[in-house]
Amino acid sequence: MFKTASKTVSKTVLITSFAPWKNNQLSNSSDQLLEAVLQTHNLPASVYFLRQLPVNTPVAKDMAIAQIIRLRPQVMLCCGMAELREKLSLEVRARVGNQVLQTSIHLTELMKDLSHTEISFDAGRFVCNSFYYSMMDYFRLNHSIQRSIGGSSVQHSPGFHSQCACLFIHVPILTNLNRSQILMDFCKILNKCVF
Numbered sequence: 001m002f003k004t005a006s007k008t009v010s011k012t013v014l015i016t017s018f019a020p021w022k023n024n025q026l027s028n029s030s031d032q033l034l035e036a037v038l039q040t041h042n043l044p045a046s047v048y049f050l051r052q053l054p055v056n057t058p059v060a061k062d063m064a065i066a067q068i069i070r071l072r073p074q075v076m077l078c079c080g081m082a083e084l085r086e087k088l089s090l091e092v093r094a095r096v097g098n099q100v101l102q103t104s105i106h107l108t109e110l111m112k113d114l115s116h117t118e119i120s121f122d123a124g125r126f127v128c129n130s131f132y133y134s135m136m137d138y139f140r141l142n143h144s145i146q147r148s149i150g151g152s153s154v155q156h157s158p159g160f161h162s163q164c165a166c167l168f169i170h171v172p173i174l175t176n177l178n179r180s181q182i183l184m185d186f187c188k189i190l191n192k193c194v195f
Helices: 029-040 057-071 127-149 179-194
Strands: 013-018 047-053 075-081 088-091 093-096 099-102 117-120 165-171
Touching: 013 029, 013 057, 013 179, 029 047, 029 075, 029 165, 029 179, 047 057, 057 127, 075 127, 075 179, 088 179, 093 127, 099 127, 127 165, 165 179
Parallel strands: 013 047, 013 075, 075 165, 088 117
Antiparallel strands: 088 165, 093 099
16 A cells, blocks of 8 residues: 655654543544554554544643654644544644634645545534644744744754644544445555655
């Protein structure tokens, strides 16, 4: 499934998932999907996982930023569960109050050859939306600081990052009927993001 890194330079990608948040949940489908990817695919060394983030935006944001500072990803894929959806949902935007931030990833290109994926304009009103917004806002603010200060020394400082493309992907409940198709689509998305 994945191109070999020797033929193409791979981008650094950080992928996150959430832990369960209800007492009756044994797992979160976003984390189940990442576990399936790890078990079934040989991933490039440039792909990193931050799994089972707490369903608490400030805490999850702090944990993610710590990894962003360490890894300096070029792409961040944030995954969360959407119990009532049937397909992977690529979220166009996140909204906090009247403020809207939109992904810089060209979703129509990303959607090519995907059978169980859709584009969504509703990241919800829960942690998924607020976490997505906070990650895009973090990258936007740090990119603006880099441009306004200028100079190559700033770009190598630990707290600053080049513009990172960020996307939130909602994962439906995984079943015996949809698991293989969802996994295949997600791996195609990941492959397009890595190379």
